[in-house]
């Protein structure tokens with residue numbers, strides 16, 4: 411097949427496929443966990459005592475459930491969810507199969523981070539919104555989210571980086587990706603060069619994500 | 634315009650029950666600039682927040698523009714809230730939005746077409762004198778400018794009532810004065826009824842026509858500002874008045890009175906700048922001797938408000954006649970007791 415690179419046991423093709431797989435897994439699971447985590451995070455904020463949609467029941471159910479999910483290590487989630495994953499994607503192995511536990515892992519994490527971001531929004535602003543006669547929905551998307559946006563962006567940066575790390579473990583179900591390569595070749599076969607290259611690649615990805623996130627967040631805050 | 638009928642408010646927390654308002658009766662008439670003054674914890678914020686239902690009364694009724702807002706459905710309530718503007722101590726502007734967008738917000742919420750919004754916000758910016766700041770962000774403004782933006786935002790939907798919760802407490806005296814003058818202009822030009830709360834009597838003196846003094850969840854005194862400034866009844870009202878009008882009897886006088894009990898009158902003039910004609914008339918007409926212990930003139934709503942403290946000597950009959958004379962002239966006079 412392709413040529414090996416820099417004395418690694420893997421080919422350039424393998425490396426670029428792994429990159430593609432990582433990006434794919436991170437992107438898809440980020441989208442889904444974001445779609446789940448964002449509303450849950452908002453719900454955690456607005457249903458708490460004294461907030462715009464105070465609701466003891468929703469808050470007292472949601473809060474511990476998220477805590478429990480957050481405390482399960484990813485690798486256990488990965489195994490525990492196998493039957494469910496098989497039901498959803500038809501297989502428990504492969505890139506798509508890894509996305510299901512990744513979503514389960516990231517969604518509650520994102521919910522909690524979103525909650526923290528939105529709690530930073532000054533209560534006075536919500537009060538001003540209520541005084542203006544804003545609807546609950548308007549308060550969320552015209553006041554809470556814009557005011558918390560800068561912080562939310564950092565939240566999603568953190569979540570994305572967390573997902574990059576977790577995809578490495580997803581190699582356990584044959585998910586592929588850069589992390590998988592690092593484990594399979596670098597660690598298990600003592601291919602030092604592969605190890606160095608893949609880890610360097612991961613470091614660069616994470617650095618890029620973090621500085622982009624910081625930049626955008628600051629840009630919003632600075633205005 | 635705003636009527637509190639035996640309003641009570643109880644806060645129930647896990648640890649304790651706080652009776653923040655213990656039966657408030659208060660009427661704010663259309664066109665008033667009604668000031669509520671009181672120390673921290675008196676219940677002022679709770680009171681004002683009941684008007685636009687940021688808090689719900691535990692008992693009693695708050696009638697705003699003839700309606701009990703608690704009886705409305707959410708849609709009607711939102712419509713009523715558009716008729717009540719509110720400004721805050723800490724401005725509560727959105728930091729993520731420009732000055733223009735902040736002022737536009739109430740209009741955006743009610744789905745006003747953008748062309749109309751542009752016109753209205755332009756007008757409002759001009760009214761508060763900040764047209765040049767439309768594209769700035771709140772962070773780039775001074776406190777006084779932020780409050781002007783807060784005011785512009787509160788006026789966007791053409792309300793008939795403006796609520797001000799310690800609107801000038803975060804501002805320096807000069808800026809405070811400018812913001813108060815702006816509130817006065819709003820009251821005059823748009824005939825907007827203003828209910829403001831403050832812990833500073835100087836704010837009341839500067840723009841209010843009526844005042845209520847609150848203490849421990851109750852209104853302990855209320856009336857026209859002239860009435861309360863001239864004749865405060867309660868100790869707390871006296872203390873508040875004293876913070877802006879200095880009418881103490883000089884210590885040196887008190888030290889020298891010895892055992893006799895002097896007759897001391899406090900005379901208030903409203904509108905005229907001096908009490909001299911009155912004093913000379915009295916000493917001509919009656920066989921009394923007057924000496925001025927303290928005299929000062931301050932302004933209440935830009936009207937001179939004179940405060941004169943005089944000692945009167947003479948035989949009782951003449952003194953009583955003189956007292957009656959002043960009263961008959963329609964001038965506020967009261968005897969001052971010296972205790973201790």
Ligand SMILES: Nc1ncnc2c1ncn2[C@@H]1O[C@H](COP(=O)(O)OP(=O)(O)OP(=O)(O)O)[C@@H](O)[C@H]1O
Nearest residue numbers: 644646651653672673674675676677678679680832
């Ligand atoms: N949400 C709340 N929960 C419990 N107690 C409250 C709440 N809001 C106010 N209180 C209590 O009600 C009383 C009146 O508070 P309020 O804020 O109305 O006073 P205030 O006159 O506005 O004081 P300040 O000048 O400090 O703003 C206080 O004892 C306060 O602790």
Ligand SMILES: [Mg+2]
Nearest residue numbers: 677678679799
């Ligand atoms: Mg207060």
